[in-house]
Amino acid sequence: MSIITTKAVTKVYNPTTIPVEALRGVDLTVEQGEFTAIVGPSGSGKTTLLNIIGGLDRPTDGYVEVNGKDISKLNDNRLIDFRKDNIGFVFQAYNLIPVLTAKENVEFVMLLQKRSKAERDARSEELLTAVGLDDQMDRRPAQLSGGQQQRVAVARALASKPSFVLADEPTANLDSKSTANLLDIMARLNKEEGVTFVFSTHDQRVIDRARRVITLVDGAIASDERKES
Amino acid sequence: MLTKLAWRNIWRNRRRTFITAGSVMFAVFFAVFLRSIQEGTWNNMLDNVVNFYYGYAQVHREGYQDDQSIDKAFEITDTLKELAAIPSIKSIVPRLESFALASHDEHTTGVMVVGTQPDEEDGMTQLSDRLVQGNYLDADDKSALVGLGLANYLKLGLGDTIVLISQGYHGVNAAGKYAIKGLLKFGSPELNKRMVYLALPEAQRLYGAEQLVTTLALNIENKEATSKVVSAVNKMLGKGHYEVLDWQEMMPDLVQAKELDTGGSYLVLFVLYIIIGFGIFGTILMMTEERSYEFGILLAIGMKRLPLSIIVWLEIVFIGLIGTLAGMVLSFPLVYYFHINPIDLAAMGEDVAKTYEKFGMEPVMPAALDPSLFLTQAIIVLLITTFLAIYPFYKINKLDPISAMRR
Numbered sequence A: 001m002s003i004i005t006t007k008a009v010t011k012v013y014n015p016t017t018i019p020v021e022a023l024r025g026v027d028l029t030v031e032q033g034e035f036t037a038i039v040g041p042s043g044s045g046k047t048t049l050l051n052i053i054g055g056l057d058r059p060t061d062g063y064v065e066v067n068g069k070d071i072s073k074l075n076d077n078r079l080i081d082f083r084k085d086n087i088g089f090v091f092q093a094y095n096l097i098p099v100l101t102a103k104e105n106v107e108f109v110m111l112l113q114k115r116s117k118a119e120r121d122a123r124s125e126e127l128l129t130a131v132g133l134d135d136q137m138d139r140r141p142a143q144l145s146g147g148q149q150q151r152v153a154v155a156r157a158l159a160s161k162p163s164f165v166l167a168d169e170p171t172a173n174l175d176s177k178s179t180a181n182l183l184d185i186m187a188r189l190n191k192e193e194g195v196t197f198v199f200s201t202h203d204q205r206v207i208d209r210a211r212r213v214i215t216l217v218d219g220a221i222a223s224d225e226r227k228e229s
Numbered sequence B: 001m002l003t004k005l006a007w008r009n010i011w012r013n014r015r016r017t018f019i020t021a022g023s024v025m026f027a028v029f030f031a032v033f034l035r036s037i038q039e040g041t042w043n044n045m046l047d048n049v050v051n052f053y054y055g056y057a058q059v060h061r062e063g064y065q066d067d068q069s070i071d072k073a074f075e076i077t078d079t080l081k082e083l084a085a086i087p088s089i090k091s092i093v094p095r096l097e098s099f100a101l102a103s104h105d106e107h108t109t110g111v112m113v114v115g116t117q118p119d120e121e122d123g124m125t126q127l128s129d130r131l132v133q134g135n136y137l138d139a140d141d142k143s144a145l146v147g148l149g150l151a152n153y154l155k156l157g158l159g160d161t162i163v164l165i166s167q168g169y170h171g172v173n174a175a176g177k178y179a180i181k182g183l184l185k186f187g188s189p190e191l192n193k194r195m196v197y198l199a200l201p202e203a204q205r206l207y208g209a210e211q212l213v214t215t216l217a218l219n220i221e222n223k224e225a226t227s228k229v230v231s232a233v234n235k236m237l238g239k240g241h242y243e244v245l246d247w248q249e250m251m252p253d254l255v256q257a258k259e260l261d262t263g264g265s266y267l268v269l270f271v272l273y274i275i276i277g278f279g280i281f282g283t284i285l286m287m288t289e290e291r292s293y294e295f296g297i298l299l300a301i302g303m304k305r306l307p308l309s310i311i312v313w314l315e316i317v318f319i320g321l322i323g324t325l326a327g328m329v330l331s332f333p334l335v336y337y338f339h340i341n342p343i344d345l346a347a348m349g350e351d352v353a354k355t356y357e358k359f360g361m362e363p364v365m366p367a368a369l370d371p372s373l374f375l376t377q378a379i380i381v382l383l384i385t386t387f388l389a390i391y392p393f394y395k396i397n398k399l400d401p402i403s404a405m406r407r
């Protein structure tokens, strides 16, 4: 069973004033273990698509199923719970809560899931070690570089044991070294732990690392390529 | 970790926290100070009248308060004598009070004649302390003490004779001549102009009311014991014959004036609350605005709106609490100082002092040291803060994570 299925998803912003058709009938399935990039020119609908898959926004038409469940029908509170337990988010920047340390940021989602202190400790340390920040756990976001912050964000996204991780241009604010480093970590987690990643990007070097590249043009899928590996 | 989150957020923007807590502090400080001075001044004035004349409670014949006629005089029965046994009653001062026309040479004026037992009277109202000339009364004195203002008006000196004319008990003629034994000075100008004190037996002779009194003033240990004493007295005397009044019932005008003035000050405080409230609301607005990105992230990663709102609410309430406590702590020494050293209006010039005296008030403003004043103001300001802190609930409830995170 595919973990994400979208069927004829459309999104129209401002339907009553100046309608903007951000998505026009997107059919998409994502399988467990994919490492997929969504690319396309600015304004092509990448962010809109990720928001809808992530349950942050609702489609105007069509539906989204995650693990076989139609999420467009959930009410606000249920949708929040759904996001907490099923999806890991990495945003472009400023992902973290400024007053919490790296470790506390990672722990936070598990706290929302009411995991025990021992489990939270163990998992946050394990994840921060996996992203190479075992010596920065007690730092606050302001004391970390942009690349380090994004690695904490990846660790946090994984903390809740989500079905998949959505990342909207996670490297947009990073230099090339940090970009490569973050991609290495994501690729390794994907390969070794089987974590599913769906991310959007403009960066050719990031696109090159993806195993599946979906290109959006004007809110519709223009091409969908899978690479051998 | 949620409390940790709230706690750290409080100290994240120290300056804003201090400014907010500071304005709360100022509100509490100012309100407590204002109310303490006001309450203290009024209490001082009431105490003056109460301590220097009325006493905390009095017993009369039923109906005397409404119609203060000498015909309502009564005998001191054994039951009435037994009142002295009630705990908290230190002594009972019997008085025969009525009005008279007083004259000396060509001058005549209306006066209040108080026949009293000199020793008991002195024990309760320290009347002898008010002597500025002459001597205090003996138990069966045949002479009189008069207020300084009255003496001036009638041009009386020590040893001069004052003539009192009135209607006595059940319409008998009342007339007498009394040598002036002493002059009394009262804080209240009204008393100064009106008072004539006689020994009780002499007053009873004047009014043809042998063995009768109009008033038993109860000398009670302290103000707080008043209501307890009044109910004990009521129980002993039963219904119908006598009326037992506490000082508030004896001086309804004064009590009402105090309430009116207190209401007026709440109007001033209300304006203060509003100004401070707007200030606090401003910081709350700024704070929620500034953090909406962060709120967006928290909603996105799975935090529910209600717990998030509660945390933010707690942060603000906590800041309010700090300010409130600081305000109480800060105002205490000041209030305490003015409690011990009342503001002296005479120092502000003759006119101010004169104006106060004209209204029968002593020209001093002591601060009341009353914990309930501190608490009331603290609670009011804290409630305002708590109420304003509801705003984040509204804000977070309608927050859309996507728009919040788009900057």
Ligand SMILES: Nc1ncnc2c1ncn2[C@@H]1O[C@H](COP(=O)(O)OP(=O)(O)OP(=O)(O)O)[C@@H](O)[C@H]1O
Binding pocket: A013, A014, A020, A021, A022, A040, A041, A042, A043, A044, A045, A046, A047, A048, A049
């Ligand atoms: N809240 C909104 N209201 C109105 N129009 C919107 C809104 N959000 C996005 N759009 C429009 O929808 C279209 C798709 O936007 P979207 O942000 O999904 O594109 P994108 O591919 O992520 O672009 P970029 O590469 O610049 O991030 C654009 O035309 C955009 O202007």
Ligand SMILES: [Mg+2]
Binding pocket: A046, A047, A048, A168
């Ligand atoms: Mg985008």
